[in-house]
Amino acid sequence: xxxxxxxxxxxxxxxxxxxxxxxxxxxxxxxxxxxxxxxxxxxxxxxxxxxxxxxxxxxxxxxxxxxxxxxxxxxxxxxxxxxxxxxxxxxxxxxxxxxxxxxxxxxxxxxxxxxxxxxxxxxxxxxxxxxxxxxxxxxxxxxxxxxxxxxxxxxxxxxxxxxxxxxxxxxxxxxxxxxxxxxxxxxxxxxxxxxxxxxxxxxxxxxxxxxxxxxxxxxxxxxxxxxxxxxxxxxxxxxxxxxxxxxxxxxxxxxxxxxxxxxxxxxxxxxxxxxxxxxxxxxxxxxxxxxxxxxxxxxxxxxxxxxxxxxxxxxxxxxxxxxxxxxxxxxxxxxxxxxxxxxxxxxxxxxxxxxxxxxxxxxxxxxxxxxxxxxxxxxxxxxxxxxxxxxxxxxxxxxxxxxxxx
Amino acid sequence: xxxxxxxxxxxxxxxxxxxxxxxxxxxxxxxxxxxxxxxxxxxxxxxxxxxxxxxxxxxxxxxxxxxxxxxxxxxxxxxxxxxxxxxxxxxxxxxxxxxxxxxxxxxxxxxxxxxxxxxxxxxxxxxxxxxxxxxxxxxxxxxxxxxxxxxxxxxxxxxxxxxxxxxxxxxxxxxxxxxxxxxxxxxxxxxxxxxxxxxxxxxxxxxxxxxxxxxxxxxxxxxxxxxxxxxxxxxxxxxxxxxxxxxxxxxxxxxxxxxxxxx
Numbered sequence: 001x002x003x004x005x006x007x008x009x010x011x012x013x014x015x016x017x018x019x020x021x022x023x024x025x026x027x028x029x030x031x032x033x034x035x036x037x038x039x040x041x042x043x044x045x046x047x048x049x050x051x052x053x054x055x056x057x058x059x060x061x062x063x064x065x066x067x068x069x070x071x072x073x074x075x076x077x078x079x080x081x082x083x084x085x086x087x088x089x090x091x092x093x094x095x096x097x098x099x100x101x102x103x104x105x106x107x108x109x110x111x112x113x114x115x116x117x118x119x120x121x122x123x124x125x126x127x128x129x130x131x132x133x134x135x136x137x138x139x140x141x142x143x144x145x146x147x148x149x150x151x152x153x154x155x156x157x158x159x160x161x162x163x164x165x166x167x168x169x170x171x172x173x174x175x176x177x178x179x180x181x182x183x184x185x186x187x188x189x190x191x192x193x194x195x196x197x198x199x200x201x202x203x204x205x206x207x208x209x210x211x212x213x214x215x216x217x218x219x220x221x222x223x224x225x226x227x228x229x230x231x232x233x234x235x236x237x238x239x240x241x242x243x244x245x246x247x248x249x250x251x252x253x254x255x256x257x258x259x260x261x262x263x264x265x266x267x268x269x270x271x272x273x274x275x276x277x278x279x280x281x282x283x284x285x286x287x288x289x290x291x292x293x294x295x296x297x298x299x300x301x302x303x304x305x306x307x308x309x310x311x312x313x314x315x316x317x318x319x320x321x322x323x324x325x326x327x328x329x330x331x332x333x334x335x336x337x338x339x340x341x342x343x344x345x346x347x348x349x350x351x352x353x354x355x356x357x358x359x360x361x362x363x364x365x366x367x368x369x370x371x372x373x374x375x376x377x378x379x380x381x382x383x384x385x386x387x388x389x390x391x392x393x394x395x396x397x398x399x400x401x402x403x404x405x406x
Numbered sequence: 407x408x409x410x411x412x413x414x415x416x417x418x419x420x421x422x423x424x425x426x427x428x429x430x431x432x433x434x435x436x437x438x439x440x441x442x443x444x445x446x447x448x449x450x451x452x453x454x455x456x457x458x459x460x461x462x463x464x465x466x467x468x469x470x471x472x473x474x475x476x477x478x479x480x481x482x483x484x485x486x487x488x489x490x491x492x493x494x495x496x497x498x499x500x501x502x503x504x505x506x507x508x509x510x511x512x513x514x515x516x517x518x519x520x521x522x523x524x525x526x527x528x529x530x531x532x533x534x535x536x537x538x539x540x541x542x543x544x545x546x547x548x549x550x551x552x553x554x555x556x557x558x559x560x561x562x563x564x565x566x567x568x569x570x571x572x573x574x575x576x577x578x579x580x581x582x583x584x585x586x587x588x589x590x591x592x593x594x595x596x597x598x599x600x601x602x603x604x605x606x607x608x609x610x611x612x613x614x615x616x617x618x619x620x621x622x623x624x625x626x627x628x629x630x631x632x633x634x635x636x637x638x639x640x641x642x643x644x645x646x647x648x649x650x651x652x653x654x655x656x657x658x659x660x661x662x663x664x665x666x667x668x669x
Contacts, residue, residue: 029495154514161505165491171458171484172509172561219496219541392578 006244009130012138013236013255015145016197017206019190021232022152024211025225026183029163033212034089035077035184037204038096040191042073044103044200047125048110059137062125063192070188073099078184103200128199128252130240137196144193148186152225155179160221199252209259210235216270235259288380290325293318295334295352298344308341358384364396408435410469411565411596412457417466419449419456425464425619426452432615432624436471436564437594439587439610441601441627444617445640450600451487453617454567457598458482470565481509483558483566485599488551488573493543500538502553503529506560528559531589532582548579555586566590568599572606584610607631 002010027036043066050065051057073095080091107122152159161169162176162183169176187207194203214228239255268275297318301309311326318325326342329335334348344352358381365388385393410433417430427449434440442450455461457468459475459482468475470482483506506528507521517525529535532552542550551571558566571583587610590597598615601607607614607627614630616622616639623635 031492157505157508157511157516158513160497160501161508164495164497164502165486165505167455167460167486167490168484168505168557169508170460171482172506173481174508215496219498219543221495221497221501224496 006240008135008138009133009244010237010240012133012141013130013197013240013251014233015138015141015236016194017210017232017234017236017255017259018145018229019141019148019232020194020203020206021210021214021229022148022225023183023187023190024207024209024232025214025228026152026159026163027187027207028211028215029221029224030183033208034092034096035074036187036191036207038077038092038099039070039073039188040195040200040203040207041096041103042099043067043070043192043195044125045069045099045106046072047195047200048103048106048122051110051122052106057122059196063195066192066195067188069099070191071185074184074188100200124199125195126199126201127250128195128197128202128255130197130243130251131247133197141193144189148190149229151182151186155182156222159183197251198255199250202252202256205256206232206235206259209256209263213259213263213266216266216273231259231262235262287325287328290318291329291334292352292355292380294325294329295344295348296356298335298342299349299352299356302344302349308338308343311340311342314342355381357381360400361388361393361396364400365392409472410434411436411438411471412598413469413472414457415467415469417456417468418464419452419461420464427456427617428620430466430617430621432621434596434598434613434615434624436596437591438596438613439591440596440598440613440615441607441611442598442615442617443601443604443607443639444622448618448639450617451569453615454484454569454598454600457567458484480565481561481563483561483563485551485554485558485566485568485571487569488547488554490569493545493550495542497542498538499534499540499542499545499553500525500529502542503538503556503560506557506562509561524562525556525560528556529553531559531586532556533578546576548575551575552579552582555583559586563595565596565598568597570600570602572601572603604636 024033024036027033046065046067046069047062048065049069050061053065054061076095077088077092080086080094081088086094107126110122158169158174158176158179161172161174162179166176166180169179190207191203194206198206210231211224211228213231214224217227218224235255235258238258238261239251242258243249243251243254266274269277271277294314297314298309301313311323326335326337329348330337333345334351336343336345362379362384379387388396412432412434414430414432417427418425419427430453442453444450452461456463457470457475470478470480473480500522503525504517504521507517507524511517511521526535526538529538532555534549534552534556537545537549542553545553555568555571558568572580575583587597601611608631611627613625614627615624616630616635618639618641622639623630
């Protein structure tokens with residue numbers, strides 16, 4: 001049974017996860033995932049300084065401190081590469097290290113200076129705590145999620161062009177710099193909001209992981225944002241449910257582990273991009289290739305007047321020791337087998353001739369082209385005929401014939 | 407007097423104090439097809455960026471259709487180098503072409519049917535309508551280049567800049583780009599493009615700008631694309647000089663083009 005208190009927490013973490021998912025997808029597309037990490041870690045010194053100045057643990061004071069130091073970190077990361085030879089990744093790593101180090105030092109200082117009880121609260125910020133979430137906080141998170149969704153929805157085209165091709169955006173009068181600034185501010189705000197629940201150390205993970213998982217499922221900008229938001233929300237829900245039923249588990253890590261669970265599932269099972277389907281694809285390609293070689297070898301023998309060929313005369317690469325490709329070819333009606341002798345059926349002969357011709361034309365096309373895509377090398381005849389237009393095939397065939405004549 | 411599309415005066419561009427373009431003076435007339443030519447690192451792309459206004463010159467000024475660049479309302483079409491974007495980006499062909507219509511839409515408005523139809527027309531011009539729903543990463547290099555060209559067409563501007571559109575493309579794409587260029591010229595548009603293939607310069611382009619950090623020469627191809635100027639542009643780089651010599655020889659003999667078809 002879910003208690004009303006848990007319901008409040010659930011609302012809060014769901015909203016948080018949604019925010020993180022949306023902004024994370026945008027950061028990932030800009031290849032700035034690491035910036036999320038740097039900003040999250042950089043909030044710590046701001047929080048500590050705010051605590052020292054205000055001498056309270058009020059959400060507003062600490063939140064302001066966190067936001068200020070997050071923005072300082074973001075500005076430093078943007079500014080360093082422009083004025084010095086430091087590259088962006090190095091700048092990000094430097095800022096992360098320096099700010100987080102300063103933060104940890106300040107936490108130590110505060111604890112030793114004996115502010116005692118309230119300092120313990122700062123520890124909670126490192127790993128996050130959802131247990132004490134207030135109804136008002138949860139509502140704030142909910143509003144933040146709605147506002148963020150609205151902003152991203154209404155600025156869809158501006159965000160798309162500044163993520164994909166900012167230089168083109170600038171040239172067509174889209175203020176990509178302001179969009180950039182907006183995006184970084186949204187990131188900083190999201191992180192600051194997420195801090196109390198997920199903690200300084202792991203907030204970045206909640207920003208990056210759902211987005212990275214979402215990329216496995218789609219090739220569309222809008223669905224990437226949607227799926228990432230959903231996965232973020234899902235991680236929030238799952239993490240909260242687990243951590244509220246096991247009081248000893250800190251919320252932040254559990255939420256991040258839930259997100260990681262979704263990531264692992266995506267990595268393995270996503271259609272087309274998942275490891276499993278990539279493996280199956282590679283296997284079917286390799287089987288097709290073996291069969292092509294097998295049919296080609298028999299065709300070769302036939303062209304040399306040998307209507308039947310013994311199995312052990314077929315090159316190893318074309319038949320494989322387990323004879324699976326041969327069995328498959330026999331089943332498919334391409335190859336006739338009589339004892340140890342094999343020969344092509346009529347359909348098998350047509351298939352082999354077609355494959356051979358396509359390959360020859362393809363080779364001709366490749367040699368006639370200046371630039372070659374790596375993806376376009378290992379293709380079968382069906383793909384080749386799909387890619388080349390019939391006229392081009394004719395032209396290529398003619399040029400092959402010409403060369404053979406001369 | 408021919409009306410200038412682009413007027414460049416005393417232009418110097420520097421990255422962190424180091425000048426990458428120095429003392430450029432040139433005029434590109436309206437309706438011309440102008441090639442920017444020069445060795446690697448000559449500042450060709452930088453010059454395009456300066457015309458686009460995406461980098462600020464250290465000194466000098468630029469005028470686009472008689473108006474200073476920073477006060478010009480004129481939109482400039484742009485085809486960036488293909489390598490400048492991440493092609494694994496989750497976006498489909500039509501969406502990229504639609505980016506060409508963004509500047510007319512204004513804040514918050516999304517492209518509607520009119521923009522979609524227009525974008526399809528532009529895709530048609532490069533022969534890519536069938537692939538409109540492909541993710542851009544699934545295209546061949548040449549097809550990606552054609553998407554960029556279609557996007558620039560969708561911008562429907564008087565002036566279009568292209569950064570090496572012919573670099574590493576297949577024959578079909580080369581043909582498509584050439585047709586587009588001819589169409590644009592017929593419509594009186596001005597096209598400026600960075601080009602690296604000296605062999606085809608005098609066949610396609612009526613104007614050239616020879617660049618090597620500073621302007622070596624600029625003007626109509628027939629007067630400017632000479633052996634002396636090419637020597638000055640490319641210095642002692644032998645292979646390129648051979649190419650240049652070959653190109654110049656063909657100007658003299660009046661031959662137009664070496665057949666590249668599948669030899």
